[in-house]
Amino acid sequence: MRVRERHDTLKLKDFSEDLTGGKADASTGTGDMTTQTLSGYLPVMLHPKPERIFVVGLASGVTAGTVAQFDEINLVDVVEIEPSMAHAASFFQHVNQDVLANPKVHLIINDGRNHLLETKAGYDLIISEPSNPWISGVASLFTSEYFQIVNQRLNPGGIFCQWVQCYSISLDNLRMILKTLAQSFQDVQLWTSHLGDLLLIASNEEIVVDRARIDYVRNLNRITESDFSKYLSAKTSGEVFGRLLLDREGVLEFSRGARTNSDNYPYLEFSAPKDIYRHDMEDIYQSILETSRKIVPxxxxxxxxxxxxxxxxxxxxxxxxxxxxxxxxxxxxxxxxxxxxxxxxxxxxxxxxxxxxxxxxxxxxxxxxxxxxxxxxxxxxxxxxxxxxxxxxxxxxxxxxxxxxxxxxxxxxxxxxxxxxxxxxxxxxxxxxxxxxxxxxxxxxxxxxxxxxxxxxxxxxxxxxxxxxx
Missing domain, CATH: 1.25.40.10 (Tetratricopeptide repeat domain)
Known part of the structure; x- marks a missing residue:
């Protein structure tokens, strides 16, 4: 793991990038910042009053910092498997609000899935950030058993948010992930962040998209107003809706005929590495949009x-x-x-x-x-x-x-x-x-x-x- 920074003589914007095994997992680029912030804002917007948050993966710390700024949230547990990631996050203090210095935030060095399996704590939001299923070990965060573990740790009405890319992935594998998620939760939604990044939302109760709640989150303070303007290009709650692609009915239609990914039948673990050099993003989005036109969320x-x-x-x-x-x-x-x-x-x-x-x-x-x-x-x-x-x-x-x-x-x-x-x-x-x-x-x-x-x-x-x- 290493952090790469750029400061050039022409005073271009400073740029930081967090690389794990040579793969960029976070950066201060506009695209990554859009996804890192929305991964925090979206589940907060979809829950009426979250208090306890669990984040799988620290990386830049932007997502954890995004949720920690809300006064109604009194606990943010962040589990990170790589101890040196805490030092890496210090290079992102200017965008993660110095998250590790926040007394509400607790960093836990452990495997995220194992920790959720061991703990008895319940959470209002669980945000899972490892997003490339072709990376060793990450496919286990997309199985029905993992989703069931998450479901068990969610408080009533809790929201689960999972980041997944739609580049370097096949349409069939994305459909399999969505099918597996929909079978594990009562309600699911599919949202898009920066073009190329998807956010999967799931809950053990009906997911309510409340415009007043969106406006509250957007107008909370100068940071939220800046983030929504700079990264989400959204000045109103109606514009935020533009990122919602599919509701449960749409997800089920889109994933019709797909296989289920499980620990016993880990199809994704073996098929995802074959997708690394695929360039199907535009076809995937066009397929999703075709479904969303037929089944409006x-x-x-x-x-x-x-x-x-x-x-x-x-x-x-x-x-x-x-x-x-x-x-x-x-x-x-x-x-x-x-x-x-x-x-x-x-x-x-x-x-x-x-x-x-x-x-x-x-x-x-x-x-x-x-x-x-x-x-x-x-x-x-x-x-x-x-x-x-x-x-x-x-x-x-x-x-x-x-x-x-x-x-x-x-x-x-x-x-x-x-x-x-x-x-x-x-x-x-x-x-x-x-x-x-x-x-x-x-x-x-x-x-x-x-x-x-x-x-x-x-x-x-x-x-x-x-x-x-x-």
Missing amino acids: QPVRALKDEQAQALFLYHKSKVFSGLEPFPKDFIQMALALDDNNEDFYTTYAEILLREKKYADARKIAEKGLEIGKTSDGIQMMIRAISFTGTIDEAFRFLDDNQEFLQNPEVEYGNVFFQAGLFEKAIPYLEQALRKQQGEEYLLAEKLGRCYEAVGDLKKAEHYYELSVQD
């Missing part, structure tokens, strides 16, 4: 007002923006329910740009700006103009709308770059990089291409290397 069906339904669909379209082909029916349905939200038009314009329907994208972006001007809407319009208009038109639009832009240097640099004026793009992009504006690796890559185009290969090499740093 009950909590979503219970959304009565059209605005909440529209926000659910809008957020769902954002969550799955990385899929190919893009499931654009979600944003189209959102607009059908609420055609007065500028953010919806911006998202739809993005889809049309990806489909190379540039004129249509410009029209949709213009409609959004008629409703209200936002930074994202202005950026989308600039991109649309760059494909359908002239560079002078793009700069006039930029000059007229600078006040709405959070990262003006990025936009000016992008316009010059798109026009092939690389020398003029360089100072803007370098200034944006120094200010940490936008996605730094993309800015570094563009600077590499700019310097390559103007013949400065040494600087081009520098920025290309910067763009692919871990």
Whole structure:
């Protein structure tokens, strides 16, 4: 186990990564932080008042730190099989809220499954973070016997949360995990975190998704507000619903015909290692979405007002923006329910740009700006103009709308770059990089291409290397 850190001279954001056996189990990257925080927030949102928490796996400590910040929670037991992980977590204090110094948190060095089997304690939430079943020993945390042990340690109404990736896994193995889970608990749900990470939710009672409870968790303090905005891109409870994929009925339909994974028949332990180099994530998500369209989760069906339904669909379209082909029916349905939200038009314009329907994208972006001007809407319009208009038109639009832009240097640099004026793009992009504006690796890559185009290969090499740093 080791921790790798990056601090570079251009002041890109510091990055920490926790590697176990060479495999990254946690990091401060946006994707991992989304899953690490939601693994804590989601079960807290689904329980009316949790007090006792059990976390399998310390890793970065972000998930344990996320749940420990709630005053209503008075105990967080964290079991970790690797003693040196406690030292590794100290490198993540800036994001885990110095979790091991919290008096409510107790670190137990033991095997998670064995400890649950031995203890007589009951818990309101059990969060299991080891997520790659192809790693030696982890498949035993996905058997019916393990799920039964968890069920026995949950207090009435308790919530179980299990993180599992949907990359480096086959559709059949994921269906087997869900089938096994559904057979072990009265109620189950499937949620998505960062694209590529799934959260399995289970309980010995009906799981209630309460919008007021979601709002309470989201608005608890500045940390929760920041996490929901930065990592979950959710400003309302309706948007959080966008990550709910399947309820129990949907899980049973999705896993129909799958085998059950057990200690006596440990299919997953032997089949999961064959999946390491599989790239089935998009097919898996498309299959899940197909099921969710046929069987809309009950909590979503219970959304009565059209605005909440529209926000659910809008957020769902954002969550799955990385899929190919893009499931654009979600944003189209959102607009059908609420055609007065500028953010919806911006998202739809993005889809049309990806489909190379540039004129249509410009029209949709213009409609959004008629409703209200936002930074994202202005950026989308600039991109649309760059494909359908002239560079002078793009700069006039930029000059007229600078006040709405959070990262003006990025936009000016992008316009010059798109026009092939690389020398003029360089100072803007370098200034944006120094200010940490936008996605730094993309800015570094563009600077590499700019310097390559103007013949400065040494600087081009520098920025290309910067763009692919871990």
